[in-house]
Every structure is written in structure tokens, then in C-alpha cells.
Amino acid sequence: MSGQQQxxxxxxxxxxxxxxxxxxxxxxxxxxxxEFGFAHLDTGLTYRAVGHALLQxxxxxxxxxxxxxxxxxxxxxxxxxxxxxDHEIGEAASIVAVMGGVRRALVDAQRKFSKTxxxxxxxxxxIGTVVCPEADIKFYVTASPGVRAGRRFEExxxxxxxxxxxxxxxxxxxxxxxDMGREDSPxxxxxxxxxxxxxxxxIETAFQTAKAIVEKTLAV
Numbered sequence: 001m002s003g004q005q006q007x008x009x010x011x012x013x014x015x016x017x018x019x020x021x022x023x024x025x026x027x028x029x030x031x032x033x034x035e036f037g038f039a040h041l042d043t044g045l046t047y048r049a050v051g052h053a054l055l056q057x058x059x060x061x062x063x064x065x066x067x068x069x070x071x072x073x074x075x076x077x078x079x080x081x082x083x084x085x086d087h088e089i090g091e092a093a094s095i096v097a098v099m100g101g102v103r104r105a106l107v108d109a110q111r112k113f114s115k116t117x118x119x120x121x122x123x124x125x126x127i128g129t130v131v132c133p134e135a136d137i138k139f140y141v142t143a144s145p146g147v148r149a150g151r152r153f154e155e156x157x158x159x160x161x162x163x164x165x166x167x168x169x170x171x172x173x174x175x176x177x178x179d180m181g182r183e184d185s186p187x188x189x190x191x192x193x194x195x196x197x198x199x200x201x202x203i204e205t206a207f208q209t210a211k212a213i214v215e216k217t218l219a220v
Contacts, residue, residue: 013038013119014134015214016127019141020187021175022148024198024206028141029123031207032214039116041076043124043131044093046106048084049074051092061092064099071105076113094175097125100184107131125179128190137217139210140189143199145172 015032019025026042033040053070054061061067096102110131114120122131128138143151149169156163179187189195194213198206 012115012117013136013218014114014132015119015121015137015139016132016135016190016193017121017123017139017141018125018127018129018187018189018193019123019139020125020143020148020179021172022152023141023143024151024203025123025139025141027203028139028196028206028210029121031203032210033121035211036119036121036214036218038119038121039113040121041110041113041123042079042081043106043110043122043127045079045081045084046071046074046076046110047093047097047102048089049079050096050102050106052084052086052089054096055089055092061095064101067096067099068101068105071102071109074106074109076109094178098178098182098184103184125187126185128193129188130185133190137214138190138193139196139213140193141196141198141206143197145169145176147199148172 015038017025017029017032026044029040029042032038050067050070051061053059054063054067059066107130110122110124110127114122114132114135124131128135128140146169149165149172152168152172153163153165156168176187194210196206196209201209
């Protein structure tokens with residue numbers, strides 16, 4: 001049932017959803033948040049917001065001190081997913097995301113957000129492993145690079161843009177390598193995460209699968 005209410009609690013229920021780019025974790029997170037009446041944060045947007053601020057002000061993307069200063073002053077309630085979805089901003093985000101100082105500043109902000117009552121859903125790359133390792137429920141949503149590239153291609157074309165599938169596939173593979181290979185908070189499933197592979201699964205099936213797990217956990 002949509003927007004169902006949970007029993008009052010002194011602490012927020014935290015759901016962590018991790019996975020690579022275009023795996024479907026964002027769509028799944030937003031649907032679950034609506035279903036259970038929880039606050040939602042796409043943590044990838046926090047890194048994009050830092051990259052966006054650097055680009056807007058013509059600041060070098062490799063200046064960690066400036067990037068950290070921006071990260072510490074971000075207002076998480078004003079993240080515009082449409083504006084921040086630009087490809088150039090995504091590339092900038094990938095650069096600042098490997099900076100330890102930026103990650104620490106944004107992780108602090110994300111942890112504060114996770115305490116929002118009655119519950120929160122955070123999706124990103126390191127929620128279940130670093131940001132909220134004590135999350136009540138953890139998911140790792142993935143799909144093959146080819147499937148993810150196809151989804152991103154269709155999304156761009158359907159929005160009236162132009163795209164080359166092979167370029168998108170190469171970009172996704174580069175991002176995977178960068179995310180999974182970085183020393184600080186690499187992308188990987190938490191040991192206790194529920195794995196949802198959407199390579200051959202539509203969003204409705206993925207949603208029903210995750211919803212059943214959440215309902216079972218909340219009923220305990």
C-alpha cells in the first residue's frame with residue numbers, strides 16, 4: 001500500500017541501496033521512499049553538486065581544498081536532479097569523488113540526513129559499506145555493463161538528445177573501474193546486502209522484490 005505509515009520510533013529506519021551507474025538503483029530508491037513514506041537521498045547528487053559548483057565558478061576540478069569547502073556548505077534539500085544529470089557534471093563528480101576530504105565532508109552530511117524520521121533511503125556507491133554500515137536493510141543493485149549502457153542510451157534518445165551506444169558503454173566501464181578501483185570507499189556490495197540483478201528484470205519486478213524484503217524486515 002502506497003505511503004504506508006510505520007510505528008513511531010525514536011530512531012530512523014535506514015535503507016542503504018548501492019550499485020553502479022544505470023543499474024536502476026535510483027528509480028528503485030525513489031519508489032521505495034514513496035511507498036513507505038521515507039525521506040530519500042541520491043548521494044551521487046551530492047558529488048555532482050560539488051562538481052557543478054566548481055564548473056559554474058570556473059574553478060579547477062583537481063583543487064581538493066576548494067572542493068572540500070564547497071562540500072561542507074552544501075544544502076542537501078536543494079539538489080536538483082534534472083540540472084545535475086548533465087554528462088559534464090557527471091564527469092566532474094567522478095573526479096571530485098576520489099578526493100578523501102570531499103568524501104569525508106559529504107559522508108558527514110549524508111549520515112546526518114540518514115537520521116530523518118521516520119526513515120530514510122540513501123542510494124549511492126558506498127552507503128551500506130561506509131556511510132551507513134549499520135543500516136537496517138541493505139541492497140546492492142547491479143546489471144551488466146551492456147544492459148546499463150542500453151538503458152542510458154534509450155534515456156538520452158527519449159529525451160531528444162543524441163548518443164552513441166559504444167561511447168556510453170566505454171564511459172560506464174571507465175566509471176565502474178574508477179568506482180571499484182579507488183582506495184577510498186570503493187564500490188562493492190556489503191557482506192549482508194540483498195543482491196538484486198536487474199540485467200533481466202524490469203523495474204516493477206525489482207521493486208516488488210525489494211518491497212517484500214523491506215516489509216518482512218519492518219514486520220519483525
